[in-house]
Every structure is written in structure tokens, then in C-alpha cells.
Amino acid sequence: MKTLINWFDHRTGFRSLTKEVLLENIPGGSRWRYVWGSTLTFALFVQFITGLFLWMGYSASSGDAWESVNYIQNEMTGGWLLRGIHHWMAQAMPILLLLHLMQVLVDGAYKAPREVNFWFGVILLKLVLALSLTGYLLPWDQKGYWATKVATNLANLVPFIGPEIQKLVVGGTEYGHHTLTRFFALHAGVLPALIVLLVIGHIYLFRRHGITPAEPIKKKDAFFWPDQVFKDAVACLAVMATVLFFVIWYHGAHLSSPADPSEPFSAARPDWYFLYLFQFLKLPAFAGDKEVWGAIYIPSMFVGLICLMPFIGKWKVGHFFNVGVMFAFLGGAGALTYLAKHEDVAGPNSAIYLKALLDNERDARRAIELARHEGIESTALNLLKTDPKTQGPKLFAQHCASCHRYDGHDGLAHSLPDAKSLDELKQRTSSLNRFASSNSVHPDWSARFKDSNDWQTVEAIIAANREGTFEVIAGNQFKEAPSAPDLKGFASRQWIMDLLRPEIYISKRFFGGTIHKDGDMYRRFLNRKVTKYDEEEKEMLKLVALALSAEAKLPLQADLDKADAELIQQGVDHLIDDISCINCHTFQEPDPDVEGPDLTGYGSRQWIIEFVKNPEHEKFYPESNDRMPSFGKKNILTEKEIGLIADWIRDDYYKAPNSPITH
Amino acid sequence: MDNNEDINPDSSAVPEQDSVVEAISNIDSDIVQEVSDENATSPVACRLSEVETSTESEEDFGERRGFVKFLCIVIGGIVSAVPFGAGIWAYLNPLTREKEGSGDGFVKITTLDAIPADGTPTKFSVISDKEDAWNKFKNISVGAIYLRKEDGKVKALHTVCPHLGCFIDYRSIKNDFFCPCHNSNFKLDGSIVSGVSPRPMDPLKIEIRNKVEVWVKFQNFQPGHDHPIPLS
Incomplete structure (x- = not known):
């Protein structure tokens, strides 16, 4: 063994290289706060490996993208695990990036002579966010499609060359095959290559200047290997364990229904780490032609300020200013993110948002089961478009529900879990994974007791304080009472027996x-x-x-x-x-x-x-x-x-x- | 800075093991000298000397470091194995995925009248349903076969060469089959005349249904064997 290692070392010099890598001196010894750079490198490694394997099952065309991702997620053995790790590690990266950035700022590791390395880091941060943005579209589902549309439309706001940039990014004026091929090439080729180059530069410069120890130094120096490596390894293990927890909890990653330009998705949102920008743009200050300030100028200026931080930090006050600015930013972004989330589940339009999620979940599940049962001859979207269970209620709601009803609603309502009290109901709905809010039972939604067709608002039922199981329907409210028969179970035995009962015949449920x-039917026969x-x-x-x-x-x-x-x-x-x-x-x-x-x-x-x-x-x-x-x-x-x-x-x-x- | 030899507590403590852990452990014992030379001008390098003033005995310290190194390698191995494991599991999917068969495997090809009566082989496309990963295509080309009448009976041969899967041509001038890739030569009944093919052309089962319809059990076979083994 030793001879073999010697032989190899003689030809490659790997020993001295390994020594150089491992025996970096760490002033003040190993510390937990230094682990973030290593966890990020590890996260990138995981993304490269899982991304490469996902590539082997993914097809970047608008007729195949959702179909292939669904195949990975729901048909391939282990596909859900693979996709889940890639998805959830992507969710972990913004957190790790922030921790890394904050450690560097607080410990002053961005100051001279480390300015260039700090800029490398800022560029890397942007590149990783670009990876997230491009990756979000690739499954070609409603969520990614509509959220990314907003992002590429923002490119339109860039002064002078906005429309051209948008056309280049999208690959034309409309979303299609070339949008996906372009996004995929960026996501799996251009951006990772740039990231690898910059990470090498980042680590090279980091080694050149050495670690910036966090003051005060209390302990003895130590080598990177094994003390710091051990802490880094434990941190990586913790990251991986957290990611795996989410992967298993959600059985992979969510896939919403196939992208459909003709079907709105009111719940389209960017990934959570872009939500603060999304909310920022909602501020009234950026209404109308001032949007470009919120979307382009202010964020660009802020990134510019971050890039200037090494110079500002030369003075002690400057350093405190930098750290203060970053904490203020975090506080602001956190508040905006909270507001965005809060508005969605408890704001004035939350019923629309939550119902859009429910609608989409229904379509997504249906597309998956149809793809499995019937197979996809053209596209998964086409399966949905020719499916009576999906299209029937939509057409009914649009053309028939102004007079008719279907089980008391317009055909599109969702039955939410039965419960005996609002609290119990809230608890149950919040356990549906996509509804991580206790406010998801919206007062706009209707409710009825299980054995009656008498509709009330959820709040009215609670106010009446009646006991017994009721069910809540998330559905559209009606302006007028029904004026034609309820067609649920039309022509079934029960429906016809009810029809032939005089008192029911003249009720609103039938011909009232x-x-x-x-x-004559009523006057001369029934009555x-x-x-x-x-x-x-x-x-x-x-x-x-x-x-x-x-x-x-x-x-x-x-x-x-x-x-x-x-x-x-x-x-x-x-x-x-x-x-x-x-x-x-x-x-x-x-x-x-x-x-x-x-x-x-x-x-x-x-x-x-x-x-x-x-x-x-x-x-x-x-x-x-x-x-x-x-x-x-x-x-x-x-x-x-x-x-x-x-x-x-x-x-x-x-x-x-x-x-x-x-x- | 001549005390560098003492900095490394491993040099005497780690027992000789023929393992990776040991190999990596020994790295620092071999080269601390070089590293500290490089760091000689560094202001922090002098602090290295403090490491030796450990209160632990050298043996305990060395054992503990050995264990930490061992843990590093174990944890590193585990976390790196996860993405590879998931990827390879998904990659191996084709090996575990069973092909769904539909019906008896017979496909309607043509009618008796479409096959020349003089025994000349004619190529026919096989139009069938095909499952291709996420797609299920209806009525598309899935392959081709040669049909030929011999003494009034219809015979079917696969167009794929049993050697390495090239498409076998019918040469009308020589009235024989010829694989253009590696020059295998077959008679009209599929038997080998010359060349490298390990077996004759693959015959396919035929049924005549409703008096005139030619139905063939279309399947593909593994190349390279001396007898046909269906691909599954």
C-alpha cells in the first residue's frame, strides 16, 4: 500500500498537494462559525451530482418537460428521492449563503486585502440565485411557468434594451421550446461552469489571504485537518439530514399541474427567497412607471453598495455601518417575506389564493393519474383538456352555474375535511401540506351540515354554535339563488325518486x-x-x-x-x-x-x-x-x-x- | 522555528495501520516541516508552537485526533454517498422496470394479396402501440419485417441483423439478404451464406386471421447469441 502510494506520489506529487490543502493554519483554532463556506461547497457538490443524474431523465421541451419530470417524480424508482434532494438542497442554499455572508461581514473578513475575494463571493451569490430562477421553470408546471413569466417580464423594464433582453432570455416573444432549452443550458451548463471557476478563484484567494479569525482569539491555533474538517463534516451532515427530512416528509418535491397559458394560476409565487422582492414591488411607491425603481434601480444600487463595503469598512464606523446595513436588510427582507406570506393566507384576497392552490392540486393529481393510466400520447396538458372530470366542472361553472347547481355549488368547489369545530377544521387543513397556515379555512367559503343542503358561511355556522359535523366547501359565492335543477346525480335512481316527490319537485333543488x-307535471300529476x-x-x-x-x-x-x-x-x-x-x-x-x-x-x-x-x-x-x-x-x-x-x-x-x- | 517536529503529536502516537485513515493521518507527520517553513514569515505561525503545550499526554491526544480523523472520513463518506446513491438508484431504473405486454403480441401487418406470389421478399412496417418512458404512442412504426411466400405459405423474418443489430437489406440483383455493416449474407430463408452473424435471420411467428390478414408476433432479440433470445 505504502509503496503504491509512494509510486503514485512520485508521479503526481499528490502528497504535497493534499498537505497544502489540509494543513492550513487556523489562527485561534477551529470554530463552528467557519463551517458555512464548506457547507456551501458541499451543497454545490450535491447539486452537481443530483443535477447530473436528473439530466439523464429530463427533456427540455414544452411538450415533454412536465411529462419527464413527472416520470422522474412519480414513476422512476428513487426518482422522487433524487429530485427531492436537488429541490430541497436548493432551498437550503440561500440560507447557507446568508449565513456565510453574515459571518464574513461580522468577522470583518471582507476588508482589505480581501476585497476581490468578497466580490467573487457577491458574484457567486448572484449566480446561485440565477440557478434557482432558471431551475424553477424547468418542470414546466403552472407554478414555475407563471412565476417565471413575471421574472422575465421584469427584464422588460431594463432601460433602453429591456425588450431585446427579454426576447433573448425567452427565446422569442412567447414562452415555448426555446425558453426551456435556453433556461436549461443556463441552468445545467453556463451557470455551473461559471460557478466552478469562481469557486476555485474564491478558495484560491481565501487560501492566499488565510482565514480572518473571529476576535477575540481565545484558543490555540490548529490545522484545518482534522479539527476544522471535523466541524465542517458535522455541519454538512446536519445540512444533509435536514434536507433528507424534508425530502422524505414531502416525498420528493412538489409538482404542480402542467403549464397552461389559458389557465390562470392565482397562487403563482416566486420561490420563498425571492418573496421579499415580490412584496417590495407591491409597495404603492412603485406603482405605474416607477416600477423600474423597485425592480431594477434600487436592487442594483443595493448590490453596488455591498460591493463597496470593503472600502467603507476601512473605518471602524464604516464596518459597523456595513454590518448594520446588512442586518437592516435582513430585517426588512424578513418583514416583507412575512407580509407576503401573511397576505396570501390571511389577506383580503386570500380566499382566491388558497382556492387556486386547491384547484391546482386537483389538476396536478388528475394529470398524474391520467398520465399513469392512459399514457401520454401528445402532452399531459392535452390529457387534462380532454378529461371530463377536469373540464366538465369548469365548463359547467362558466355556462350552467348561473341557473343550475351541482351539489349546491358551481361544480368547482372543494370539499374540505369534515370537522366539529372551526379549530378542528383549521387544524386539519393545516395538516394538508400545502396549507401551512391555520387561517386557511376562509370565511368567504361556504359551509353546510353534512345531512343538509342548507348553505351558510363558515363563520355563521360557528356563530350559531351548533354542534355536529359540518363540511366546508371552498367555492365561488353566488349572487343569486339557483333557478334550475341541481344536476348532481342527474338521472340516477335517487335523483329521479326525488324528482317524483311533489314537495321536492317544487323546491329550489329542482323546478322551484x-x-x-x-x-302540468306538478299541477296535474304530482300534486x-x-x-x-x-x-x-x-x-x-x-x-x-x-x-x-x-x-x-x-x-x-x-x-x-x-x-x-x-x-x-x-x-x-x-x-x-x-x-x-x-x-x-x-x-x-x-x-x-x-x-x-x-x-x-x-x-x-x-x-x-x-x-x-x-x-x-x-x-x-x-x-x-x-x-x-x-x-x-x-x-x-x-x-x-x-x-x-x-x-x-x-x-x-x-x-x-x-x-x-x-x- | 526549529521546534516544528514537536508540533505534530501523531508522529509517535498513531499505531501503524494499513488504512486510508492512517495514510491521511501520516500526511501531517511527514510534512509539517515544509508547511511551517512556508509559514515562517506569517505572523500567526509562531502560535503553532502553543499547540505542543497540551495538558493531555501525547498518546491520548494522538488517539483522540486519530478518532476525529476517522470520524471525518466516515461522515464525509456518508454525506457524499447520499447524492450518488439517489442518482444511481434512479439511473438503474431501466433494470427494474418491467415492460408491460399488451395482448398476445401479434400485430396485423398486411393482407395476403400484398405479398408477391413469386417468393420475392417484401419489407413491411410494423405499426403498433409503443410505450416510450412517459409517452404512450398509438399506431406508430416500431420496426419492420420481411414477408415472403414460400410454396403458398407466408414466412416472416426480422429485418434486424442478429450480429449487431444493423438493418438487413434485400438485394434484388442477387436475390438474397445482405447486412451492409459487417457483410453478413443470408439466403431467402434466412440461413447464413457467409459473414460474421452468429445465427440465421430471426424468424417470427405468423398467423393468418380472417382468411386474408397477416398477423405477426413482433419482437426483438438480443444480438450476438447463436439462438434468438427475446429482449425483455
Whole structure:
């Protein structure tokens, strides 16, 4: 062994090199406060290694970026760990950078003759922040897409050449393939290369001038190896352990839904260490054309001031000034960061912010489960765009919810965990990882008791001090009461049975808000006949409901319908003979004399599409249509869009047995 | 500055071990002389002498330093192994990922009428669904095969050379198969005429469905073996 080492040393001289590296003298001995430079080097090392391996699975194009990152995160063995380490180490770096900078400033290690090395450090700081900024976009998810758009739009504010700079950074006027290829080349090539060069220079200059001992020196000198190395190693271990804790807690790193230029994401924010700048720009002082001051001039001047600190620090007062400025900056940035966070979860618009997070989480989970189940033929975004579960509610909210409801809301609301009190609810929602605030149950959101459809605000329920489980829905508030039926469970057995109960038929849940409450169905059938039904007739009516519901061929009821085939046939007979629905409705055989809607295939996909296209068609309400627009005839909705709504109402879409893990 | 030899407490304390720890431990014992020479003009260098006035016995001190060095290497190893470990785990994914098979593996290629009756081989694309990492493509080219009628029966051969995977050409002038990469030469039935191929061209199973449809069980084989082994 020794011979081999000697042989190698003779040819390379590695021994003297190692000695030079390890046997640096540290005046006053090793100290914990010196570890930050080493932890940063270690963090960079970890980012280079994990980044290199991530590179092997990443594809930088707008049709593949989210897809490949999702594949790394959710399909590759160990991919979540790899991506998690890269993500969370990136979160650790700004903290380590700050600690390093503050140690250098407080201990005066930036003063002559170390000015140049201090500037190297400032440039390195900027480069690492540039790595964060470029890396944020690469997954091409809603979060990165919209946050980075704001950042690149700020480039537009640069005096004289702003628009040109923006075009060069983005690779054109619009975000696309070249935005990603350019960002990726910067993130994985240009910036790391510059960082390696500067780190070498930084360490070379550091060694040239030696460490600046923190005064007062109380202990004896020691060598870098092993005393300081040991402290550095322990610090690196602590950093790694912290990072791994977050990686495991969050099972990797969060991936929001695929970037969609047509879908706003109101919760888009820069990474947390840029939040103070984000909040800074919200100050009224930078409104209108003064924004360039907040975005460019003031930050540039501050960096300029930092670069001048070695000269200011020549005087003792200057040193205190420098340290004071940095602490003031930290205090200010901290306060702005807190304000930004606070506004998001408790400010006047926090309901929008929190709901955007919930909406996005829903889309993200759906995209992941569809990618897993159906595979991606074009893009993951396209999977979402053709998915009834995703698009149905959005279209419903936009086109139908002004009159109809879906389970009491506009189709887009979220059910939050049930709870017995607001405190319990707050506790539960805060345990959802993305809602790290106890204020996330917003008073703007509605609540109802589990067994009723009576909606209140969360606060009203708490104020009423009623006991019992209630559920909170995060959803849009309505200006007016519903004026058309609630379509949750449309054409299902329960829905039709409810429809055939007179008191429910004229309630707001069904036709209470329409002209049909005074129509023949209610006056001549439900009110005059059904209310007087004996037990036998009630039983017949129940079978009619079964038969009518079977017309819809709902996938959820397929098994039930098959099992009850005989009862359904009896129901069909009652429908025609005993209950005589065909007096007013068409059923199976066309009858031009009746006025009520066609019951053949009632609630089936085709029936719904035809109805929505033109409710005034002679098959439906040629005489008595109440305000419902002819969505197809007037080209308000395409047949494809109506199909998405129909499939969603009918619960006819892929349902994942187990939702994929994501946070 | 002639007391430098004494600065290093390891020189006598660390027992001879044939280990990395020892190798690194010995570094300072070998060269403290040089370093302190370099530092001779440094104002802090003189403080080095204070190290020797340790209250611990030299042996204890040396043992403790040896242990600290050992810990440094262990911790350094652990923290460096984490990113490599995660990376290699993800990198090895192809070895553990099972390929999903769909159906019986037969793909409809063409109809009987499209194959020349005179026995001339004709190349057909295999159009099938393909899973490619995150993508699942429907009806795209996944390969090609030669179909040929022999005594009224259809025979299928893979177009990929069993040697190293080049695409085998059909030479109409010589009426044979020829691999342009390493000059392997095959007869129309796929058997070797000359060249370096370890086995004849790979035959593929054929089924005639609905009287006229030619279905082939399309699969790829490992190159280099003397008999076909399917890639899985």
C-alpha cells in the first residue's frame, strides 16, 4: 500500500498537494462559525451530482418537460428521492449563503486585502440565485411557468434594451421550446461552469489571504485537518439530514399541474427567497412607471453598495455601518417575506389564493393519474383538456352555474375535511401540506351540515354554535339563488325518486325556480295524483323511477341495472300503463301529440347532448322551455364541450383506485 | 522555528495501520516541516508552537485526533454517498422496470394479396402501440419485417441483423439478404451464406386471421447469441 502510494506520489506529487490543502493554519483554532463556506461547497457538490443524474431523465421541451419530470417524480424508482434532494438542497442554499455572508461581514473578513475575494463571493451569490430562477421553470408546471413569466417580464423594464433582453432570455416573444432549452443550458451548463471557476478563484484567494479569525482569539491555533474538517463534516451532515427530512416528509418535491397559458394560476409565487422582492414591488411607491425603481434601480444600487463595503469598512464606523446595513436588510427582507406570506393566507384576497392552490392540486393529481393510466400520447396538458372530470366542472361553472347547481355549488368547489369545530377544521387543513397556515379555512367559503343542503358561511355556522359535523366547501359565492335543477346525480335512481316527490319537485333543488313549478307535471300529476297515491301505487312509482333511471345507462349504476332487470321491465310496464307517463311524454314510440320531454334514453349521453344543444327541440320543450339557451344551435358550446359536461355529470370518466402520491 | 517536529503529536502516537485513515493521518507527520517553513514569515505561525503545550499526554491526544480523523472520513463518506446513491438508484431504473405486454403480441401487418406470389421478399412496417418512458404512442412504426411466400405459405423474418443489430437489406440483383455493416449474407430463408452473424435471420411467428390478414408476433432479440433470445 505504502509503496503504491509512494509510486503514485512520485508521479503526481499528490502528497504535497493534499498537505497544502489540509494543513492550513487556523489562527485561534477551529470554530463552528467557519463551517458555512464548506457547507456551501458541499451543497454545490450535491447539486452537481443530483443535477447530473436528473439530466439523464429530463427533456427540455414544452411538450415533454412536465411529462419527464413527472416520470422522474412519480414513476422512476428513487426518482422522487433524487429530485427531492436537488429541490430541497436548493432551498437550503440561500440560507447557507446568508449565513456565510453574515459571518464574513461580522468577522470583518471582507476588508482589505480581501476585497476581490468578497466580490467573487457577491458574484457567486448572484449566480446561485440565477440557478434557482432558471431551475424553477424547468418542470414546466403552472407554478414555475407563471412565476417565471413575471421574472422575465421584469427584464422588460431594463432601460433602453429591456425588450431585446427579454426576447433573448425567452427565446422569442412567447414562452415555448426555446425558453426551456435556453433556461436549461443556463441552468445545467453556463451557470455551473461559471460557478466552478469562481469557486476555485474564491478558495484560491481565501487560501492566499488565510482565514480572518473571529476576535477575540481565545484558543490555540490548529490545522484545518482534522479539527476544522471535523466541524465542517458535522455541519454538512446536519445540512444533509435536514434536507433528507424534508425530502422524505414531502416525498420528493412538489409538482404542480402542467403549464397552461389559458389557465390562470392565482397562487403563482416566486420561490420563498425571492418573496421579499415580490412584496417590495407591491409597495404603492412603485406603482405605474416607477416600477423600474423597485425592480431594477434600487436592487442594483443595493448590490453596488455591498460591493463597496470593503472600502467603507476601512473605518471602524464604516464596518459597523456595513454590518448594520446588512442586518437592516435582513430585517426588512424578513418583514416583507412575512407580509407576503401573511397576505396570501390571511389577506383580503386570500380566499382566491388558497382556492387556486386547491384547484391546482386537483389538476396536478388528475394529470398524474391520467398520465399513469392512459399514457401520454401528445402532452399531459392535452390529457387534462380532454378529461371530463377536469373540464366538465369548469365548463359547467362558466355556462350552467348561473341557473343550475351541482351539489349546491358551481361544480368547482372543494370539499374540505369534515370537522366539529372551526379549530378542528383549521387544524386539519393545516395538516394538508400545502396549507401551512391555520387561517386557511376562509370565511368567504361556504359551509353546510353534512345531512343538509342548507348553505351558510363558515363563520355563521360557528356563530350559531351548533354542534355536529359540518363540511366546508371552498367555492365561488353566488349572487343569486339557483333557478334550475341541481344536476348532481342527474338521472340516477335517487335523483329521479326525488324528482317524483311533489314537495321536492317544487323546491329550489329542482323546478322551484322555473316556470315548470306551475306546469302540468306538478299541477296535474304530482300534486293531483301522486300526493294521493296508496302504498301499491307508490311502489309502482318507485319501479318507474328505476326504469327511467335505467334509460340513462349510467356507468355507476350498470351493475344495479343488470341485477334489477326484471324490476326495471315491470317499471317500464307501469310507466306505459298504470302510471301512464306516456299521456304527456314520448317513450320508445314517437308520439307527436304529447308535450313533455322525450323519456326514451332519458339522461343518456346522447339525450343530454341533444338537450343541451337545443332544449327547444320538439323532443324536449318546444313550447315550455324556460330561459335555457340553445347551446349548440347558437354555437355557445361545441358538441365536444357538451360531451365533456355530459360525461362529467354522468360520472363517466376514469377513476383512479389510489390517487398517486403528491403533495 | 526549529521546534516544528514537536508540533505534530501523531508522529509517535498513531499505531501503524494499513488504512486510508492512517495514510491521511501520516500526511501531517511527514510534512509539517515544509508547511511551517512556508509559514515562517506569517505572523500567526509562531502560535503553532502553543499547540505542543497540551495538558493531555501525547498518546491520548494522538488517539483522540486519530478518532476525529476517522470520524471525518466516515461522515464525509456518508454525506457524499447520499447524492450518488439517489442518482444511481434512479439511473438503474431501466433494470427494474418491467415492460408491460399488451395482448398476445401479434400485430396485423398486411393482407395476403400484398405479398408477391413469386417468393420475392417484401419489407413491411410494423405499426403498433409503443410505450416510450412517459409517452404512450398509438399506431406508430416500431420496426419492420420481411414477408415472403414460400410454396403458398407466408414466412416472416426480422429485418434486424442478429450480429449487431444493423438493418438487413434485400438485394434484388442477387436475390438474397445482405447486412451492409459487417457483410453478413443470408439466403431467402434466412440461413447464413457467409459473414460474421452468429445465427440465421430471426424468424417470427405468423398467423393468418380472417382468411386474408397477416398477423405477426413482433419482437426483438438480443444480438450476438447463436439462438434468438427475446429482449425483455
